Amino acid sequence: PSCSRSGQKMTSNVNLEDEEERVSFEAKLKKVGITAAVIAKLQQEKVTTPDNLLELTDADWAYLYQHGVAVGDKERLRTLALVSKKDKPFQVAPASLAFNVIAYGLGIILALPPLAIGLINDFGSYGPDRELTTNEKGLLVVLPGFIYNIFILILIESARTKFAVDVLEQRSVGVSVREAQRTNLTNIAVVAALLLTVVVAMVQVDTPLDDTDRLLPQWYMLFLVTSIVPLFGGVMLSSLLLLYIEPLDESSALEYIGTFMDYFGEPTLAVIVGIFNFMPALTLWIFGVYGWPSGVLMSLCTALLLRKVLLTQLYLGSWENMDLGEDIRRQRKMETRDILKSAFSAPVARSGLAQQQRAS
Numbered sequence: 001p002s003c004s005r006s007g008q009k010m011t012s013n014v015n016l017e018d019e020e021e022r023v024s025f026e027a028k029l030k031k032v033g034i035t036a037a038v039i040a041k042l043q044q045e046k047v048t049t050p051d052n053l054l055e056l057t058d059a060d061w062a063y064l065y066q067h068g069v070a071v072g073d074k075e076r077l078r079t080l081a082l083v084s085k086k087d088k089p090f091q092v093a094p095a096s097l098a099f100n101v102i103a104y105g106l107g108i109i110l111a112l113p114p115l116a117i118g119l120i121n122d123f124g125s126y127g128p129d130r131e132l133t134t135n136e137k138g139l140l141v142v143l144p145g146f147i148y149n150i151f152i153l154i155l156i157e158s159a160r161t162k163f164a165v166d167v168l169e170q171r172s173v174g175v176s177v178r179e180a181q182r183t184n185l186t187n188i189a190v191v192a193a194l195l196l197t198v199v200v201a202m203v204q205v206d207t208p209l210d211d212t213d214r215l216l217p218q219w220y221m222l223f224l225v226t227s228i229v230p231l232f233g234g235v236m237l238s239s240l241l242l243l244y245i246e247p248l249d250e251s252s253a254l255e256y257i258g259t260f261m262d263y264f265g266e267p268t269l270a271v272i273v274g275i276f277n278f279m280p281a282l283t284l285w286i287f288g289v290y291g292w293p294s295g296v297l298m299s300l301c302t303a304l305l306l307r308k309v310l311l312t313q314l315y316l317g318s319w320e321n322m323d324l325g326e327d328i329r330r331q332r333k334m335e336t337r338d339i340l341k342s343a344f345s346a347p348v349a350r351s352g353l354a355q356q357q358r359a360s
Helices: 019-031 036-044 050-055 058-065 071-084 097-123 134-169 177-205 215-245 250-259 261-290 292-318 326-341 351-359
Strands: none
Touching: 019 036, 019 071, 050 071, 097 215, 097 261, 097 292, 134 177, 134 215, 134 261, 134 292, 134 326, 177 215, 177 250, 177 261, 215 250, 215 261, 250 261, 261 292
16 A cells, blocks of 8 residues: 555554554554544554654655544644653753742742731730720721732632643643543542631631730631632532533533633632632731741741742643644644633633634
8 A cells, every 4th residue: 555646655664573562552542532444544554653653754644634534633643653752851841030039029928918917916016915996907907808808809710711721731632631620620629628627627716816806816817718718619619510521521521611711720729829828827826826936937938838839830830741743732822812811701702712622
């Protein structure tokens, strides 16, 4: 058989040496979604190793297109060939000065409020012996707490879609998106539930000061409540998304995920926001119980922890799956831009993007 219209044989430098290797290669082809008819045609043309796939020319692919090989099969086959190469090197991400500056800056900013409140409690005019009046509670607790929670709500609503599209944009060809999302949602729900039990226990069991009308206990409870809301929402949202994705096949699941892309990204962000409020609350508890020396040290640890979480997320979000073909990466980046632009639109309006996602 010929793999070009001119009648020339396809180039093939390496052949299978035994039946076991042939079966292994055929199993890999089936795993990435290559049909039996395409596999038979490849074997007929002596394409039996990853190296053979990489040696195919444009004329070879044109010949294969005429004999049942789809355009999508080409990307799957080339990705399989690249992944199967044994000499593939590891690429360590270089340190990013910009990422470190952002992570350190935000970590310090997020650790400053509990540090300031703790120092005010020990050295300021709103110490453990000063009970807040009704007006002071409204001005120093209710008003900033309301503004802070509105900010958290806006942050989650605006950033949640980015967490979902980052994962889907870099997915490998042939991987079941449905199963990947099921696993992710289950893991996130478990983590959120575990953190939720700790935060709820902190609300019910103990306070840093006996008199809860002081400034420090009021902000301690404010941070805990602001942590409970996203964590509880993350657990419930994960459960609801799992409930509706279970009876769907792969094609319908892709459309479902594309339609509700923002919802799939929210549980991860909810856990991060929950941690960012849990740590300041814990810092205030240490200030109230052990005083400013331990409190200052805890503030430093909080800043370093939040910096680590932020830095890790920045690096992971910037990673690109280089095993994907250039055409696939370009197409997915365009889809990502379209999805992010429609992040605040109604789900029905986003259904067209979902269909594009399923088609790709």
